[in-house]
Amino acid sequence: MNQASTLDDAVRQRRPGGRTADVTRRINEALIELLAEGGLEACTFQNVAARAGVERSTLYRRNPDRWPTIVDALIDLADRQTPAVDTGSFRADLTETLLNLVTVLNSPVGPSLMEVAGALQSGVAPGQSQRFWTNRQKQLAPMFEAAIERGELPADVNLDEVFAMAAGPMYFRRYVSSQPLNDEWVNKVVDQICDRYCLKP
Template identity: 35%
Template sequence: MDDRERARRPGGRSARVSAAVHQAVTDLVGERGYGSFTVADIAARAGVADSSIYRRWGSLETLLTDVALTRLNARSPMPDTGSLAGDLRTYAAAVAREITGPEGLAVLRLTIALTGSGQQGLQARDDFLGERRRLLESMLDRARERGENPPDVLDVLDHIMAPLYIRVLFGASPLTPDYVDGLVDRLLRAQPPSRRRDEGEPA
């Protein structure tokens, strides 16, 4: 079995190495910022050889992209509470916890920094947004199947996700539960009456 095949196998040493390297990248981004560390720094922090990182990821940019996409897409699973309002509130609260956690800001900054690092960074941005859109669409599709009239994905991004990200990136006032719920409420109130179902009304 060659190294590439071994790297593709889930679990075992390969999974431990991947987790250690991802954690090392996240820690270094938080401590030093984007562009202030090398593959050697990551390897030393993760306790692996430089060659292991190059063999598995090929380049620093590929590794950083993998970390950003894996961490951001894995942290906010789509809820299924039985109502659109409940799903949006639960999801928004999960995103708020994610980006204000000990690693959330570092990963968010890494994702933004990658968009200015050439074509690979732009692809990382597109992949991340594409995955977020796909997951949000699955939540909104469930609402349609229940007879509700959900907003568009872009409305969710504009009215809920963007304000959360901006507040965290610029160190604005904290993301309190009332603030997060208020974003959801304003989005639902902005929907035309013909597209909105009151929570107490049967589906």
């Protein structure tokens, strides 16, 4: 069985679409699988094309090099780990978001995400890191907008700051202190975020 198949079904769910959407899905899945198996070194256009069952010319028509294609796959992965339904509670929404993040960080692709982040910060692909975060903001915005509308968060809450303080401890615990990520840790982080940012009833 492929290592990447250990990703939670909710993260690797397939979505319907036409031929172009199907090709895009296969490319994105191929990249995530290759990242999980061999890191950035494995993510050549040749390997992606072979895994996705497409011609290399298809990849080159979309992007001049592999970096926009890698970021496309990571944006898609992040989109699928973001709750699509408003649970009615910021605490519950944030908890679900972080639990899905934990699923990815604990999966075989997790360490490769840090490798990608380091490469992007080194300037290997100018603008791609910002493109990822801009899309991530759009993915997370509905969670914050709903919380503001419900009166759970102040209208001027800083999305970047809140999510950095929520997700940051996940990366630190997993990749710096090498401690396990679990539900208990997520709940502690959510409690801290809510104590700091949520409005009192």
